[in-house]
Amino acid sequence: MVNTFIISETSAYVNDLPLLGKVIYIDPGHGGRDPGTSYGGLLEKDLNLSISFKLRDELMSKGALVYMTRESDIDFSSRWDIKKKRGDLYRRILMMEKASPNIYLSIHINWYDNPIWRGAGVYYHKINKKNETLAQVIQAGFKEDLNSKRSIKQTDLYLYSNTKINGVLLECGYLSNPNERYLLQQDSYQKEITKSITKSIIKYFSI
Numbered sequence: 001m002v003n004t005f006i007i008s009e010t011s012a013y014v015n016d017l018p019l020l021g022k023v024i025y026i027d028p029g030h031g032g033r034d035p036g037t038s039y040g041g042l043l044e045k046d047l048n049l050s051i052s053f054k055l056r057d058e059l060m061s062k063g064a065l066v067y068m069t070r071e072s073d074i075d076f077s078s079r080w081d082i083k084k085k086r087g088d089l090y091r092r093i094l095m096m097e098k099a100s101p102n103i104y105l106s107i108h109i110n111w112y113d114n115p116i117w118r119g120a121g122v123y124y125h126k127i128n129k130k131n132e133t134l135a136q137v138i139q140a141g142f143k144e145d146l147n148s149k150r151s152i153k154q155t156d157l158y159l160y161s162n163t164k165i166n167g168v169l170l171e172c173g174y175l176s177n178p179n180e181r182y183l184l185q186q187d188s189y190q191k192e193i194t195k196s197i198t199k200s201i202i203k204y205f206s207i
């Protein structure tokens with residue numbers, strides 16, 4: 001008797017799933033009472049969530065198990081928090097640490113007073129030795145795929161300095177730059193960003 005093993009044409013082979021076994025936590029920045037940066041009615045928190053959903057789809061299509069700190073317009077501050085923002089970030093850290101992911105990716109959009117500034121940039125904290133390498137790999141991808149001239153920078157912000165999980169802050173572009181503001185609202189450009197990040201993550205895990 002011959003055992004037959006039928007694979008439908010839509011099945012993915014393990015070779016096509018380079019992120020199989022990897023756990024990735026996406027943190028869409030801001031939400032709820034905290035809009036982040038804004039331009040008129042255009043709010044960073046909404047763009048962050050939209051990009052994060054696309055990033056989740058892209059990472060999952062490569063086999064990763066993906067968690068998100070939020071999937072709707074909420075924040076995690078408590079009515080008892082004296083510092084609401086700190087309470088929100090503290091609970092995001094707790095959520096991520098509970099899942100023990102291989103990496104986390106915090107998704108944000110930047111703003112600068114000079115509208116000429118543009119380009120996606122990666123920020124990292126030295127609390128985890130691997131963070132700088134992860135930042136370099138993703139930044140190189142942004143240069144290649146999105147023509148970003150930015151270079152990696154260190155951050156001392158609360159969330160990144162208070163978790164030892166390997167991860168970075170991704171500022172996907174500048175809302176203050178008219179051209180990038182237009183691009184960041186386009187589904188096609190949001191997908192380009194997430195494809196670039198995913199490609200870099202695959203590269204990072206192969207180093």
Ligand SMILES: [Zn+2]
Binds near residue numbers: 030044
């Ligand atoms: Zn932000």
